[in-house]
Structure formats: C-alpha cells, structure tokens
Amino acid sequence: xxxxxxxxxxxxxxxxxxxxxxxxxxxxxxxxxxxxxxxxxxxxxxxxxxxxxxxxxxxxxxxxxxxxxxxxxxxxxxxxxxxxxxxxxxxxxxxxxxxxxxxxxxxxxxxxxxxxxxxxxxxxxxxxxxxxxxxxxxxxxxxxxxxxxxxxxxxxxxxxxxxxxxxxxxxxxxxxxxxxxxxxxxxxxxxxxxxxxxxxxxxxxxxxxxxxxxxxxxxxxxxxxxxxxxxxxxxxxxxxxxxxxxxxxxxxxxxxxxxxxxxxxxxxxxxxxxxxxxxxxxx
Amino acid sequence: xxxxxxxxxxxxxxxxxxxxxxxxxxxxxxxxxxxxxxxxxxxxxxxxxxxxxxxxxxxxxxxxxxxxxxxxxxxxxxxxxxxxxxxxxxxxxxxxxxxxxxxxxxxxxxxxxxxxxxxxxxxxxxxxxxxxxxxxxxxxxxxxxxxxxxxxxxxxxxxxxxxxxxxxxxxxxxxxxxxxxxxxxxxxxxxxxxxxxxxxxxxxxxxxxxxxxxxxxxxxxxxxxxxxxxxxxxxxxxxxxxxxxxxxxxxxxxxxxxxxxxxxxx
Numbered sequence: 001x002x003x004x005x006x007x008x009x010x011x012x013x014x015x016x017x018x019x020x021x022x023x024x025x026x027x028x029x030x031x032x033x034x035x036x037x038x039x040x041x042x043x044x045x046x047x048x049x050x051x052x053x054x055x056x057x058x059x060x061x062x063x064x065x066x067x068x069x070x071x072x073x074x075x076x077x078x079x080x081x082x083x084x085x086x087x088x089x090x091x092x093x094x095x096x097x098x099x100x101x102x103x104x105x106x107x108x109x110x111x112x113x114x115x116x117x118x119x120x121x122x123x124x125x126x127x128x129x130x131x132x133x134x135x136x137x138x139x140x141x142x143x144x145x146x147x148x149x150x151x152x153x154x155x156x157x158x159x160x161x162x163x164x165x166x167x168x169x170x171x172x173x174x175x176x177x178x179x180x181x182x183x184x185x186x187x188x189x190x191x192x193x194x195x196x197x198x199x200x201x202x203x204x205x206x207x208x209x210x211x212x213x214x215x216x217x218x219x220x221x222x223x224x225x226x227x228x229x230x231x232x233x234x235x236x237x238x239x240x241x242x243x244x245x246x247x248x249x250x251x252x253x254x255x256x257x258x259x260x261x262x263x264x265x266x267x268x269x270x271x272x273x274x275x276x277x278x279x280x281x282x283x
Numbered sequence: 284x285x286x287x288x289x290x291x292x293x294x295x296x297x298x299x300x301x302x303x304x305x306x307x308x309x310x311x312x313x314x315x316x317x318x319x320x321x322x323x324x325x326x327x328x329x330x331x332x333x334x335x336x337x338x339x340x341x342x343x344x345x346x347x348x349x350x351x352x353x354x355x356x357x358x359x360x361x362x363x364x365x366x367x368x369x370x371x372x373x374x375x376x377x378x379x380x381x382x383x384x385x386x387x388x389x390x391x392x393x394x395x396x397x398x399x400x401x402x403x404x405x406x407x408x409x410x411x412x413x414x415x416x417x418x419x420x421x422x423x424x425x426x427x428x429x430x431x432x433x434x435x436x437x438x439x440x441x442x443x444x445x446x447x448x449x450x451x452x453x454x455x456x457x458x459x460x461x462x463x464x465x466x467x468x469x470x471x472x473x474x475x476x477x478x479x480x481x482x483x484x485x486x487x488x489x490x491x492x493x494x495x496x497x498x499x500x501x502x503x504x505x506x507x508x509x510x511x512x513x514x515x516x517x518x519x520x521x522x523x524x525x526x527x528x529x530x531x532x533x534x535x536x537x538x539x540x541x542x543x544x545x546x547x548x549x
C-alpha cells in the first residue's frame with residue numbers, strides 16, 4: 001500500500017473571516033503501481049489534497065501513511081518522504097532557476113546529499129526518461145520551448161527516483177502534440193518503471209484513456225472513487241459539479257436513447273469505434 | 284508562514300467603516316496620529332482610548348487581527364520604552380546599580396508605549412477596512428491639488444496601486460515556488476547564514492523571472508486597453524461623500540477639539 005489517507009481535514013485561516021474548509025473528511029488508499037486520475041473543478045480541494053501527500057501541508061486533522069508509516073510520527077524525515085513521493089506542480093517550468101538544464105535537474109538529487117557521480121547519473125537517467133535530447137542539456141532552460149521546459153521540470157522531480165509521482169495538471173497550456181507526448185511518457189513511467197501515478201487533470205478524455213481509477217473531488221469532499229467507466233456513468237451528477245464525462249460517453253448514451261443497442265460505459269474514442277463497427281457487422 | 288502579514292491587509296466584512304469614503308479614513312487616521320502627539324495627560328489618553336475602542340467596534344474586525352500588526356514593532360517598542368524609563372531625569376523611585384527609575388521616566392515610558400501601540404492599531408484600522416485600490420484612489424483625489432505644481436499624482440498613485448495589488452500575488456507565488464523547491468528536497472530553514480543565503484537562489488531567481496513576466500504582461504494588457512495616463516480618465520466608481528462621512532468628519536472635529544481642550548486646560 002503506497003499511500004493511505006484517513007479522515008483528512010484541512011481548514012485554511014482558522015478563526016478568521018478567510019476561514020475555508022478546504023478538505024472534509026477525505027479517506028482513500030492507493031496501492032502500489034496504480035494509475036489514479038483526480039478531477040474536480042477549480043477550488044474543489046485537489047491541489048490542497050496532493051500537497052498533503054508529501055508533507056508540504058500539515059492536515060488540521062487526520063492521518064497520512066506512506067508505506068505503512070505515519071508521516072508525522074516522531075523522527076520521520078519529510079525530506080526523505082518528498083524524494084519518495086515526487087510532486088510536480090502546475091506550470092512546473094516556473095521553478096527552473098539554474099544556468100543550464102542539466103544542473104537544474106541535478107538540484108533535487110543533490111539536496112538528498114548523494115555523491116556527485118550518483119547525482120549526475122540520476123540526472124542523465126531522468127532526462128532520458130522524459131525524452132529530452134542530449135543537445136539541449138547544456139542550454140539555458142529559458143531558451144527551450146514550453147513543452148521542453150516542462151519536461152526538464154518533470155525530470156527535476158524524477159531525478160530523485162520517487163516511487164509515487166503526483167502531477168498537477170501536467171499538460172495545462174501545452175499544444176495537443178506536447179500534451180500527448182507528456183502523457184505518453186507518464187504512462188511509460190507507470191508501465192515500465194512501475195511507478196504509482198496520481199494525475200490531476202481537467203481533461204476527461206485523458207483520464208479515461210490513461211487512468212485505472214478515478215477520484216472526483218467536490219467542495220473538499222471525495223464525491224466518487226472507482227474505475228473511470230463506472231464514475232463516468234454518473235455523468236449527470238458530474239455535470240452538476242461543473243464537470244463532465246468524455247464526449248464519446250455522451251454520444252453513446254444518445255445512440256442508446258435513439259434505440260441503438262450499443263454497449264454501456266464507453267469512455268474512449270477507440271472503444272466507441274470498436275462498438276459501432278461491431279454493431280455494423282451484425283446488421 | 285509568510286501569509287501572516289497584517290499591515291496593509293484588507294479584512295472583508297461589511298461595516299460602516301468599510302463603506303466609508305477612503306478620504307475620510309485617511310483624514311481620520313491623520314487626525315488621530317496628530318492627536319496622539321498632542322496627548323500628554325491621563326485624560327487625553329483616556330479620550331484617545333475611547334475613540335480608538337469606538338473605531339474598533341465600528342470596524343467589526345476582530346481585535347486579535349489588529350494586535351498582529353504589533354508584532355512587527357515589539358523591538359522598537361521595547362527600546363523606546365526602556366530608554367524613556369531609565370534615562371529620564373527627575374524624582375527617583377527606585378535604583379538598581381547605575382539604572383534608576385524616576386516618576387517622570389515611568390510616566391514618559393508609559394505614554395510613549397501607548398502612543399506607539401495606538402499609532403499602529405490606528406493605522407491598521409484604516410488598512411484593514413480599506414482595500415488598497417480605494418486607498419490609492421483616496422490619495423490620488425486628496426493630493427489632486429499637487430497637480431498644479433506638476434507633480435504626477437495620477438502616475439504615482441497608479442504605481443502605488445499596482446505595487447499593492449501585486450503584493451498578495453507575489454506572496455502566493457513565493458509560497459508556491461518555495462513548495463515546489465521543497466518538493467525537490469530544498470531546505471530553507473537549517474544551515475548557517477551563508478548556506479541560508481545560498482538556499483534562497485532557487486527561490487529568488489524564479490520569483491524575479493515571474494515578476495518580470497507579470498510586469499510585461501500587465502503593460503501589454505494596459506496598452507491594449509489604450510491606457511494613456513490620467514488625463515481625462517474617468518472612474519467607474521467616483522468617490523462621493525455620504526451621510527456617514529459627514530458624521531465621521533463631525534466626530535473627528537469634536538474629537539480633535541476635545542484633545543486640544545484637554546491639552547490647554549490641563
């Protein structure tokens with residue numbers, strides 16, 4: 001069990017006019033090597049939630065376990081935790097600061113107090129994992145394109161060799177191609193490196209395509225939790241929360257309402273294609 | 284951590300003081316500050332306390348919020364109080380080695396301490412009940428006369444409101460970058476002075492870059508909306524005195540008169 005959260009509450013600015021109950025009694029478990037999608041409209045508590053998971057925010061009440069240990073138990077090193085639970089913030093390229101790409105990626109492992117050779121080895125490995133060509137390594141991170149900068153930033157977290165990788169909208173502001181490349185690379189980290197992934201996203205299509213499990217946050221509470229196709233069955237409730245199901249789910253429901261016996265719970269374009277072709281063959 | 288800065292932070296509740304014209308509040312704060320320097324007797328301080336308590340009640344801002352501003356001046360307060368306490372000549376009350384406490388010193392240091400505390404609380408009331416934009420609007424309008432001698436009042440107040448507007452944004456940004464670097468194992472607390480200064484680089488470089496990016500974005504957005512300075516520019520919410528402002532002015536005049544009276548009579 002990689003991460004376990006129980007009865008998590010977080011209240012911003014307790015006792016002032018700014019008081020806000022950002023998380024209300026959230027509990028869940030994430031087993032090793034799961035690919036979890038996390039959705040919720042702006043201000044639903046997603047970002048607050050993920051910052052709890054590597055100890056950047058201390059909960060008002062509730063407990064968080066990483067690999068079976070309470071992260072706030074005596075003598076537990078939060079620094080160690082942060083290297084095990086890698087967190088990539090929204091627009092992570094805004095955190096780049098070094099003179100060249102390679103040194104920036106070295107920052108994380110160097111903070112862990114590793115030897116110089118190990119640091120460089122990890123940086124090379126991380127840059128390889130995000131697929132950034134070697135000719136860019138000596139350049140200033142500020143000369144790169146948006147998508148490349150983001151890869152450098154993700155590599156900066158990967159260089160610490162985390163077991164769990166949390167990404168807060170890693171594709172925001174990227175063009176469709178950059179988006180697909182980043183997501184495919186994350187998928188590869190999950191499949192080949194066996195990383196546990198928690199992906200915050202606004203794109204239902206992306207979640208449907210990549211995630212094994214989907215959690216939905218609404219007003220600081222966990223509203224749904226389950227396989228994406230099951231969660232998207234509640235598309236009416238999702239709409240009431242300012243969210244939606246993937247567009248093909250709507251089409252398949254419309255077809256069904258029109259009397260066509262198409263199967264339920266279609267969430268990706270590929271599934272829809274196969275289902276429709278299957279129906280056509282039968283005709 | 285860095286969010287605990289009160290001075291210059293607006294507290295959003297609906298009260299008479301919040302609805303009041305910023306010029307009234309600016310003027311009121313000025314009168315209060317002047318009155319504190321006029322005060323030199325127990326009665327004067329009693330009247331000032333009464334006025335301050337009245338303002339605090341009217342503002343509906345929790346008292347604990349105003350006291351927070353005092354944290355910043357604790358050191359200054361200690362120094363000025365102890366200097367006055369030990370270094371004023373007069374009738375001796377108590378002596379410990381070369382330190383002596385006199386009746387006059389005790390009186391001076393009490394008054395000095397009160398004066399400083401009231402100054403901070405008084406100006407906190409203004410900033411807690413007035414949004415930075417209202418404040419600069421009020422300043423711009425009040426200082427409008429200076430335009431005659433070619434002081435660029437509008438430009439100055441525009442710069443001020445932009446600066447104020449960006450404080451919370453930059454605070455938030457700092458918080459975000461700090462967390463992002465902490466997620467990469469950064470440590471901002473431990474180590475000696477040099478190590479601490481070094482650990483600020485990964486925070487300051489991104490912060491400066493983002494400040495410059497925001498500045499160019501804002502300049503572009505202003506140009507896109509044809510901003511050409513203050514000449515002939517109208518306001519969406521022009522400042523206007525209401526009944527509560529007239530009441531407030533009346534109260535202020537009475538208060539100031541009372542303070543002057545106490546000073547001349549006693």
